[in-house]
Amino acid sequence: MPHVAGPARPAAVRVAIVGCPNVGKSVLFGRLTGRYVSVSNYPGTTVEVARGLRRWGGRTFEVADTPGLYSLACLTEEERAARRLLMDEVPDWVVHVVDAKNLDRMLPLTFSLVEAGFRVMVVVNMLDEARAAGLEVDVDLLADRLGLPVVGASLVRGEGEAGVREVLAGGGARPPGPPLVPDYDRATEPVAAALEALLRGWYGLSPRSVALLCLQGDPEMIELVRREEGPRWPEIRRLIEEAGRGPRPVRYRIPLAAHALARSVAAAGVRRIAPPQPSAGQLLGDLLLRPLVGLPVLALVVYFGLYRFVGGFGAGTLVETLDRVLFLDLLNPWLDRTVDGLIRSEVWRDLLVHEYGILTLGLRYAVAIVLPVVGTFFVVFALLEDSGYLPRLALLVDRLLKPLGLSGRALIPLALGLGCGTMATLVTRTLETRRERVLATFLLALGIPCSAQLGVVMGVLAGRPLALAAWGAAVTVVFTAAGTLAARIVPGRAAPFFLEVPPLRPPRPVNIWRKTTARMVWYFREVLPVFLAASIAIWLGRLTGLFPVILSGLGRVCSWLGLPAEVSVVFLFGFLRRDYGAAGLYDLAPGLSTSALIVASVTLTLFVPCLAQTVLMVRERGLPAAVAILTAVFPTALAAGWFVSRVLAMAGAAGW
Amino acid sequence: MPMRGRVVTTLAAMRPGETGEIVAVESPDQAGCRRLFALGLVPGAVVALVQAFPSFVFTVGRTTVAVDAETARIIKVLLLSRPRSPRPGFRQTSSPRPRSRET
Ligand SMILES: Nc1nc2c(ncn2[C@@H]2O[C@H](COP(=O)(O)OP(=O)(O)O)[C@@H](O)[C@H]2O)c(=O)[nH]1
Numbered sequence: 019m020p021h022v023a024g025p026a027r028p029a030a031v032r033v034a035i036v037g038c039p040n041v042g043k044s045v046l047f048g049r050l051t052g053r054y055v056s057v058s059n060y061p062g063t064t065v066e067v068a069r070g071l072r073r074w075g076g077r078t079f080e081v082a083d084t085p086g087l088y089s090l091a092c093l094t095e096e097e098r099a100a101r102r103l104l105m106d107e108v109p110d111w112v113v114h115v116v117d118a119k120n121l122d123r124m125l126p127l128t129f130s131l132v133e134a135g136f137r138v139m140v141v142v143n144m145l146d147e148a149r150a151a152g153l154e155v156d157v158d159l160l161a162d163r164l165g166l167p168v169v170g171a172s173l174v175r176g177e178g179e180a181g182v183r184e185v186l187a188g189g190g191a192r193p194p195g196p197p198l199v200p201d202y203d204r205a206t207e208p209v210a211a212a213l214e215a216l217l218r219g220w221y222g223l224s225p226r227s228v229a230l231l232c233l234q235g236d237p238e239m240i241e242l243v244r245r246e247e248g249p250r251w252p253e254i255r256r257l258i259e260e261a262g263r264g265p266r267p268v269r270y271r272i273p274l275a276a277h278a279l280a281r282s283v284a285a286a287g288v289r290r291i292a293p294p295q296p297s298a299g300q301l302l303g304d305l306l307l308r309p310l311v312g313l314p315v316l317a318l319v320v321y322f323g324l325y326r327f328v329g330g331f332g333a334g335t336l337v338e339t340l341d342r343v344l345f346l347d348l349l350n351p352w353l354d355r356t357v358d359g360l361i362r363s364e365v366w367r368d369l370l371v372h373e374y375g376i377l378t379l380g381l382r383y384a385v386a387i388v389l390p391v392v393g394t395f396f397v398v399f400a401l402l403e404d405s406g407y408l409p410r411l412a413l414l415v416d417r418l419l420k421p422l423g424l425s426g427r428a429l430i431p432l433a434l435g436l437g438c439g440t441m442a443t444l445v446t447r448t449l450e451t452r453r454e455r456v457l458a459t460f461l462l463a464l465g466i467p468c469s470a471q472l473g474v475v476m477g478v479l480a481g482r483p484l485a486l487a488a489w490g491a492a493v494t495v496v497f498t499a500a501g502t503l504a505a506r507i508v509p510g511r512a513a514p515f516f517l518e519v520p521p522l523r524p525p526r527p528v529n530i531w532r533k534t535t536a537r538m539v540w541y542f543r544e545v546l547p548v549f550l551a552a553s554i555a556i557w558l559g560r561l562t563g564l565f566p567v568i569l570s571g572l573g574r575v576c577s578w579l580g581l582p583a584e585v586s587v588v589f590l591f592g593f594l595r596r597d598y599g600a601a602g603l604y605d606l607a608p609g610l611s612t613s614a615l616i617v618a619s620v621t622l623t624l625f626v627p628c629l630a631q632t633v634l635m636v637r638e639r640g641l642p643a644a645v646a647i648l649t650a651v652f653p654t655a656l657a658a659g660w661f662v663s664r665v666l667a668m669a670g671a672a673g674w
Numbered sequence: 675m676p677m678r679g680r681v682v683t684t685l686a687a688m689r690p691g692e693t694g695e696i697v698a699v700e701s702p703d704q705a706g707c708r709r710l711f712a713l714g715l716v717p718g719a720v721v722a723l724v725q726a727f728p729s730f731v732f733t734v735g736r737t738t739v740a741v742d743a744e745t746a747r748i749i750k751v752l753l754l755s756r757p758r759s760p761r762p763g764f765r766q767t768s769s770p771r772p773r774s775r776e777t
Contacts, residue, residue, distance in 0.1 A: 038712075088712035093705050119736040123714030151736065234708070273708065277716040307724065307731050307740075413729040413740035425742065426729065514706055515742040518713055519731065 030071065030078040033186060034104060036131070037115035038124060039086030040520050042143040044068075045173040046115055046182065047083035067103060075187030082109070089273070090130040090227070091236045095447050098238060104136070105222030111186055112136040118148035118155050118170075121288055125280035126273065128164065132197040135224035139167040139185050146172040147521070152292035160287040165197040174526075198283070200275045206268045209233060213257045219246030233261040234269050303522030306410045316411060323398040324436070325476070332394030333473030334480070340386035350378045369557045380553035384546050387604065391473035393538055395437040400533040404525040408433070409517055416515045422498070423457045423505030425449075425515035431458055435466035438541060440631040442466070443638060453510035459639050460504055460647045463627040464654060465497030475619045478607040485612050488662075492620045496658045504650070552591070552629075565590070575656065579621065580663040581614050588622065613666040621659030624651070681753040685730060686746035688723040694751030695720050696734075701748050713739050715749060 033050075035043045051070025068083040084103055085096035092098045104112065112131050116124035121142070131138045142155055161168040167185045171178025202210060213229040221228050221242065231239040232254070240258060244251050261268035305311045350371075357371045371378045402408050408430055416426030424432075428449055435442035439462050446458045467475065479486045559565035572586035588602040603618060610618070627635070635644040688694055696719045701707035714734045715721070724731040724738070730746040732739060741749075 089708065091708055093709055120714065122735055123712070123737065126712075270707070273711045274716060277711065277714075278718065281718070304724070309728055409740070413731060415728075416740075416742055417728045420742070426740070512744070514745050515729070515740070516710065516713065516745050517740045519738040519740055521738075 030080040031111065031186065032107060032109040033079055033081045033111045033113060034107070034109040035081065035083050035113045035115060036087050036100060036104070037127070038088055038117070040518070041115045041117045041124070042141075042171075042173045043083055043086075043115050046113070046141065046143070046171075046179075047081060049173060049176065049179045050079070050081050050182070067099065074183050075189070077187060079186060082107075087127065089127055090134065090223075091231050091234045091273075092238070094450055104134070108136075108222050110137065112138050113141060113182065113186075114138055115141045115143050117144050118142045118288070119144060119151055119153065121155075121160075121284035122281045123277070125164075125283055126276035128166070129199050129276050129279065130227065130230075132166070133199050133224065133230065134227035138197065139169070139182070140164065141169050141171050141173075141178065141182055143171045143173050143178070145170050145177065146175065148288075150295060150297060152290055152294045154289045154291045156287050156289070160283065163198060163283050163286060165195045198279070200279045202275050203271055206233075206271050206275070209257055209261055209268055213254060216250045216254050216257075217243070217247065218250070219243070221246070230272055232258050234272050235262060299522045299524065303406065303410070303519075306407065306522065307413065307519070309414060312410060312414045316414070319398075319402070319407075323402075324395075324472070327398060328391060328394045328469060329473060329476040332391045332469075333477045336390035336394070337387055337473070337477070340390060341382070345378075345382045345386050350382065353377050365561065368560075369554070374553060374556045374560070376550050376553040376557075379556075380550045384542075384550075387474070388470045389538075389542070391469045392438060392541055393534070395469035396534045396537045396541075397530065399434065399437055400530045400537075401525050402433075404523070404529045404533070406520045406522045409519050410522075412517055413515075413519065420512065421505065422461065422501035423508065423512065424454055424461075424501075425513040427513070427515060427517060428454060428458045432461065432466060435462045435468065436472060437469045437537075439463070439466060439468045439627055440634050441537070441540070443631055443634045447638065449513070451510065451513045453508055454513040456508055456639060456643055456647075457501070457504055459635055459643075460650065461497065461501055463631065463635065463647050464500055464624055464651045465493055467493070467623045468628075471623055474604045475623065477604055478615055479612075479619065482612055482615075485616050488616050488666075489619045489623070492616075492658065492662050493623050496620075496624060496654065500650070500654055556591070579617055579656070579659045580667065581618055582610065585610075585614070585618050588618065589625065613663070616666065617659050617663045620662050621655055624655035624658055627651070682750060683753060684747050685721065685723070685732065685741075685749040685751055686726075686743055688726075688732075688751065688753070690723050690725050693720060693722045693754045695754055696749060697752050698750040699748060700750060706745070706748075710745070710749070713737065715739070720754065721749075721751060 035047055035050075037043050047068060047070065051072045067085065070081050072079055072081065082103060084100035087097050087100040089097075090101060092101050114124075114128050114131060116128070128138060128140055140160070142157060142160065145155060148155055155170060157168050157170040169178050169181035169185060171181070173179065201207075210226065210229050210233060213232060214225045217225040217228055219242075223231075228239060228243065232243055235258070243254060247254055306315060353375075354371045357367055357375075357377075361367050361370070368375060370376055373379065402411075411433075412426035412429040414426075415429055419426060419428055428446075430448065431442045431445040434445055442462050443459055446455045446462070449455045449458060475489060476486065479489060556565070559568070568590060569583075569586050572589050573583040576583055576586045576589070584606055585603075588606065591602045603615075603622060607615060632644070632648070635647060639647075682697060683694075685694070696715060696717050698717055699707050699710050699715060701710065714737055719734050721732045721734045724733060729740045729742055
């Protein structure tokens with residue numbers, strides 16, 4: 019922070035990296051600061067702003083990596099976060115990263131940044147991919163035309179990094195002349211000038227930029243201006259309304275002028291020197307767009323990725339080894355003995371060890387049962403993410419998600435929900451309308467089993483393919499029915515679907531490793547305290563006699579579902595943490611009949627989300643929406659469980 | 675580029691393999707329009723439809739974009755070429771007539 023530095027030392031140079039999703043901002047950030055943030059291949063990864071400090075060229079730089087920004091006239095929460103950062107902090111440098119292959123559609127943002135008064139430099143990234151596409155980029159010519167410092171780069175290979183540092187440190191060739199900005203037409207300029215002249219407030223953006231954004235109908239900016247400009251507001255509003263009138267209103271002409279100029283600059287600066295050589299990745303990427311190829315590949319991904327790797331290896335081999343060998347055979351008996359030797363009081367011993375202890379239960383569940391499953395899932399997800407496969411899947415399933423009021427975009431949070439519902443609830447931010455965010459949050463809370471549940475369900479139903487199919491069918495039916503119903507009830511229009519499909523890139527092992535570890539660290543930081551807290555809650559509950567009361571209540575629910583009373587323990591734990599409850603089921607499984615296992619698995623999968631997810635639901639969607647979602651989930655889960663138990667009983671499978 | 679009359683239609687009515695120039699984006703709401711602009715779907719841009727099912731997939735410049743049918747219907751295009759291929763819906767990589775996408 020500038021205030022911290024003494025007067026003798028000049029404050030850090032503040033640099034903001036901006037640009038569309040997927041252009042290499044995170045890679046540049048990592049290279050400039052040496053710190054890692056999630057690097058990935060689908061729109062909407064860097065949800066939060068990452069910052070890093072680093073010295074070079076004799077100065078200190080504070081670099082911020084902003085969420086993807088398509089245009090200064092923003093639409094999503096992420097874009098607004100990026101713009102707010104620019105407006106609040108007014109960085110000394112704005113580094114606009116663009117994709118060399120798509121200059122024509124990225125340069126309009128460069129113009130907007132210049133219009134807003136920022137000191138801009140342009141990084142033309144992905145030169146390697148441009149070369150493979152047979153394109154030659156004339157960086158000097160672009161610098162000349164734009165009147166800005168321009169650096170050509172292939173950031174994943176480190177190419178261009180030195181050039182960026184040099185420009186930021188004040189070196190590099192000075193571009194001649196003022197930066198290029200669009201001239202708007204005769205209908206637009208007078209309105210823009212009139213509006214600009216009325217603005218007195220401080221916005222962090224130039225008045226011209228604020229005027230242009232208002233004329234384009236940007237709601238957040240208009241609201242800001244209404245509050246800032248008081249007495250001048252009626253006149254401003256008149257100008258804005260005027261800009262929306264006519265067959266070719268001013269609000270459309272503004273972006274069109276910027277795009278036309280961008281196209282002429284791109285046409286001059288990028289030449290085709292060779293026919294495009296479609297790479298193997300491109301051909302495969304095109305094939306995956308086709309349902310006949312994409313859906314079988316999806317089946318393979320689910321079978322090998324989820325069933326064999328997460329279910330078989332993660333929930334099977336790894337859990338078996340860690341749980342049986344490490345905890346049950348070695349660690350727990352030793353812990354029991356050690357603690358019993360150290361502590362006299364029965365009550366305090368029970369807090370730490372024995373059946374429900376922090377160490378023997380909380381730590382064991384977190385490390386031995388949940389971690390292997392979540393960890394293997396994150397590896398699979400990172401592979402799919404980094405390769406560019408997820409957007410291809412999104413466009414295949416868009417039609418299927420439409421009846422649920424969702425668009426193909428929602429696939430990313432829903433799929434991530436198979437890993438961790440809490441993290442997925444956070445990622446629903448990338449969805450465009452509030453309606454879609456609420457519906458996705460609801461479905462995550464109800465019908466998407468997280469990897470811990472999935473692993474345990476697969477574990478307890480392993481070797482009983484029919485039971486697994488029954489569970490899958492029941493959950494799918496409830497998911498679809500509840501989703502369809504919710505889409506009818508929640509008011510609003512269907513979310514439109516449009517998505518940029520990035521090129522298929524071979525996943526990079528470094529990225530997979532970093533992304534998986536970053537998520538595991540996040541998960542562990544979030545999960546371990548809750549597991550330990552849950553252990554304490556159980557201890558307190560038993561000590562105060564509250565638990566037996568709740569358990570007997572839940573026991574009645576269980577018998578209504580045709581389940582033995584011990585399962586109520588699982589439900590109670592599941593309330594504290596959904597995966598925790600699932601892990602408890604794992605312990606009970608040997609004593610239960612198959613049909614009881616199916617009913618318990620179905621109910622537990624649909625049952626209220628875990629504590630952490632509930633907290634996040636309230637934070638992200640607000641209390642009323644969260645309460646509404648929970649009130650819908652609870653009876654749905656019980657009704658579904660009851661229904662399944664009836665169906666199984668009628669099918670004569672009760673004792674199965 | 676061969677042009678057989680000036681057929682103005684929507685992206686939703688194009689067939690795979692056809693190219694067209696965007697003449698207008700008629701979104702009922704301003705926001706949707708701006709987002710499509712940001713993806714490069716501006717009047718004057720040339721699009722080539724890759725497939726129409728399950729979503730509309732097309733290239734615009736060097737970007738591949740997928741949209742649903744509702745969105746495809748608000749993008750008005752001027753048809754530039756019709757494929758000669760007797761099998762619509764199937765893109766042949768070894769087509770004798772290269773699709774001219776670069777402008
Ligand atoms: N071929 C190539 N890929 C790159 C380059 N820079 C970044 N990438 C890849 O592009 C993807 C998106 O990069 P990222 O930094 O996450 O983009 P962001 O969304 O702008 O932060 C990642 O898979 C990177 O590995 C480059 O210069 N060449």
